[in-house]
Amino acid sequence: MSHTEIHRSHRVGWLRAAVLGANDGIVSTASLIIGVAAANTSHEGVLLAGVAGLVAGAMSMAAGEYVSVSSQSDTENADLALEKKSLEKDFEFEKNELAIIYEERGVEPLLAQQVAEQLMEHDALGAHARDEIGITEHGNAQPVKAAFSSAGTFTIGAALPLVVAWLVPVNLLIPLVAVSSLVFLTLLGGIAARAGGASIIMGAIRVTFWGALAMALTAGVGRIFGVVA
Template sequence: MADERQVLEEHDEPHDQDFGERLNWLRAGVLGAGDGIVSTAGIVIGVAAATTERSTILTAGLAGLVAGAMSMAVGEYVSVSTQRDAEVALIAKETRELREEPEAELSELADLYAQKGLSEELAHEVAVQLTAHDALGAHLDAELGIDRNALTKPWHAAYASFVAFTVGALVPLVAILLVGVSARVPVTVVAVVLALLVTGSLSARLGGAPAGPALRRNVLGGVLAMAVTYGIGAAVGTQI
């Protein structure tokens, strides 16, 4: 029974080559959606605490949505582009070293596998066979943890962040505009909490992590942000 359980657990582990790319999309998407929900909720609730003018709330909400979505997209593009540039530079360096010092690189690869627990003889044999099959791929995997066929994609991350932020931001914006003045804040808070529960649950499920911590972080962070901006808006509205 224990052996069967171990086999099932190993079968459930994410060994597919696209898992890293999927996690990159997940990271960008969940971060973008969460930011869109929380930041826009903070803006519209803060403004709603200062004024009852629907047009003012709409203008502030739309401005926050567009600015936030663009900021997320540009930030993700720059960040992932930097990562990709580093990966490309490392691949070029490894390619040059394999061309100029093949024996030294073979010895280095064997040493890496020996450090992982293989005997020197077996490590050398593994290094020889992997080098014959795909020398560059073997070195990139063992030394750098890079798959040259699955490099990070800046435009994918930027697009995912932009779309996710926009979708997330629409939740509090639509919620606060569709109800009467007295119900605006409580309805928006409920809508935001539910949305954060969904994004937290989704991120935990797709990432294979426990749902509890993600849900607590999402909800507590969102409620805190709304409380702070509501207090600031109320104070400013009273002064004006």
């Protein structure tokens, strides 16, 4: 009888960037639209603010992800360069170091030495990167991919409340944008949880709660400034 397990941890990198981008797009743009509309701004002004928020947010997400993940990549590359130099300097020491790591994980000393020797014969740097430093094939930093993923999903997320604001009459703009955005957030939370193998209900509730809070706060601020104006 065959037994197949489906693991999802390799999705963490792109899933985090995609969910963060889409969630940010929906929440920030919907909140901006609602806040501006609550200040008694014209329909055209609301749409202009929404488009500006979409463009600025997408570029901010791309730049932020690229800088952040580039820093991670620089650190990983520095660690790999250091490890490569150590392997060239004292191969036997590095082999014993790897064996000790396996022993601490519960492998018998003699077997740990054999495993370390065979792995290092196959790919010494790869073995140390994975088991000593913690850098894996699926987890290594990819700045450009993260930047495009975040910017793209932000744009898609931001476009949803913006389209609703464009289609609905101005007197219904705030409630319809709010309700539709909460629906979008619920779907996003559920889909992200499903892709990551987590609870769909908890994922949906978590995302929707913070989105509702953000929209409520910005609506309140917009209302205050609208009254003052």
